[in-house]
Amino acid sequence: MKAACTGCGKPLAFDENRFGDREAVKVRCPSCQTVVTLSRPAHEEKPPPTPAPRPPDPAPKAAAPASGAGAPMADSAKGPPTMKVKRDAIAIDEEIVEEIPPLPRDRRVSLAILTGNGAGKVLSCARSRVVLGRAGSDIPVEDDEVSRRHAMLEIHDDRYILKDLGSTNGTFVDERRITEMEIHDRGEFRVGSTQFMLIVTPIEDA
Numbered sequence: 591m592k593a594a595c596t597g598c599g600k601p602l603a604f605d606e607n608r609f610g611d612r613e614a615v616k617v618r619c620p621s622c623q624t625v626v627t628l629s630r631p632a633h634e635e636k637p638p639p640t641p642a643p644r645p646p647d648p649a650p651k652a653a654a655p656a657s658g659a660g661a662p663m664a665d666s667a668k669g670p671p672t673m674k675v676k677r678d679a680i681a682i683d684e685e686i687v688e689e690i691p692p693l694p695r696d697r698r699v700s701l702a703i704l705t706g707n708g709a710g711k712v713l714s715c716a717r718s719r720v721v722l723g724r725a726g727s728d729i730p731v732e733d734d735e736v737s738r739r740h741a742m743l744e745i746h747d748d749r750y751i752l753k754d755l756g757s758t759n760g761t762f763v764d765e766r767r768i769t770e771m772e773i774h775d776r777g778e779f780r781v782g783s784t785q786f787m788l789i790v791t792p793i794e795d796a
């Protein structure tokens with residue numbers, strides 16, 4: 591996949607296979623050192639992308655300089671530093687600086703289906719990032735109005751963040767379409783015709 595660095599705007603290339611089971615990784619831009627979060631791209635109703643020709647491997651990196659200033663790169667001197675300049679993406683290889691955090695050990699986080707297909711079901715979140723969507727998602731939703739990868743719940747330490755993943759029909763909290771919103775225990779949200787409630791259950795020490 592390709593993404594632009596949020597710091598310097600340079601294109602970054604990241605091998606999607608490196609996501610593994612993760613929904614997102616953080617990488618450090620080799621050019622400006624900004625940490626950029628790359629989310630697994632949604633493959634909504636699209637055929638698999640044809641593999642792009644792999645750019646030749648960059649010269650093996652010497653140990654990074656200790657100074658945080660970032661040594662000037664020879665390439666970056668070419669051309670005016672406009673954001674729109676077409677140039678080869680910088681390949682990101684061993685730059686993962688943070689992976690998905692583990693689930694909290696002291697509580698279980700579940701999503702109860704209140705209305706819609708599967709009403710009454712309680713689905714527990716097996717990871718700290720779960721995708722709600724069609725069959726095959728972490729939280730499968732049998733609902734024609736739900737996109738393949740519709741929304742994601744992120745479990746941070748004690749905060750629960752619901753994000754819409756660019757779904758067709760939207761993700762709603764209190765009938766307001768949201769792109770990202772914190773959800774509290776017993777908070778409700780809706781995707782398609784399916785209403786969910788977040789349920790946080792403390793796990794007693796054994």
Ligand SMILES: [Zn+2]
Nearest residue numbers: 595598619622
């Ligand atoms: Zn950058």
